[in-house]
Amino acid sequence: IVSGPGGACRPTPSPDGKSLAFVRRVRFKTTLQVMDLASGAIRMLADDLERDHQETWAIFGTYPTIDWMPDGKELVFWARGKLWRLNASTLERREIPFHVHSTRKRSAVVRQKHVVAQDTFDVKMLRSVRVSPAGDAVVYQALGRLWVRALPDGVARQLTTQQRDFEFFPSWSRDGKSIVYVSWNDDGLGVVRLIDAKGGDEGR
Numbered sequence: 001i002v003s004g005p006g007g008a009c010r011p012t013p014s015p016d017g018k019s020l021a022f023v024r025r026v027r028f029k030t031t032l033q034v035m036d037l038a039s040g041a042i043r044m045l046a047d048d049l050e051r052d053h054q055e056t057w058a059i060f061g062t063y064p065t066i067d068w069m070p071d072g073k074e075l076v077f078w079a080r081g082k083l084w085r086l087n088a089s090t091l092e093r094r095e096i097p098f099h100v101h102s103t104r105k106r107s108a109v110v111r112q113k114h115v116v117a118q119d120t121f122d123v124k125m126l127r128s129v130r131v132s133p134a135g136d137a138v139v140y141q142a143l144g145r146l147w148v149r150a151l152p153d154g155v156a157r158q159l160t161t162q163q164r165d166f167e168f169f170p171s172w173s174r175d176g177k178s179i180v181y182v183s184w185n186d187d188g189l190g191v192v193r194l195i196d197a198k199g200g201d202e203g204r
Contacts, residue, residue, distance in 0.1 A: 007054045009062040015072040023063045049079045128169050132176045139170045162202040
């Protein structure tokens with residue numbers, strides 16, 4: 001019955017069976033629309049509904065229920081935390097005031113301390129690990145940079161001194177004196193670089 005971009009959910013026929021109200025996504029907005037079933041014409045009635053759940057796990061439905069008033073002239077729907085009564089012809093809208101009397105038990109908040117942005121931490125994953133031809137050093141990528149460590153028990157040091165670009169996919173030259181790698185930043189894009197295995201700025 002209803003097709004096209006934006007989907008269609010919460011179909012609600014009018015009491016006389018001549019119109020169909022439904023919810024549809026229009027770009028970044030969730031809207032309330034109505035279709036004339038005889039002609040197929042569709043009109044938007046409101047575009048300030050809360051975000052629908054068409055693309056999520058909608059166990060309670062894609063949007064709260066909407067309904068027509070018995071005379072078929074007005075629609076009742078939920079938006080912006082309130083209930084509204086909307087005339088489908090004039091688009092005149094009125095808020096439906098309501099109050100809820102309830103009791104809630106407030107429990108103590110469970111809080112846990114977590115260390116955030118500590119000065120040092122263990123790297124859990126190394127990428128593009130390459131051992132030198134002589135087997136006396138290894139180069140790898142971690143945290144967006146390249147690191148070199150003497151084998152078997154050397155201390156890791158950053159291959160380059162630059163902090164502007166991300167660095168990826170290192171590879172040793174056959175004599176083990178140079179390392180080729182790829183750098184990336186969103187402005188300059190990708191560059192293939194060659195640097196002395198002892199390290200330096202960023203190579204050439």
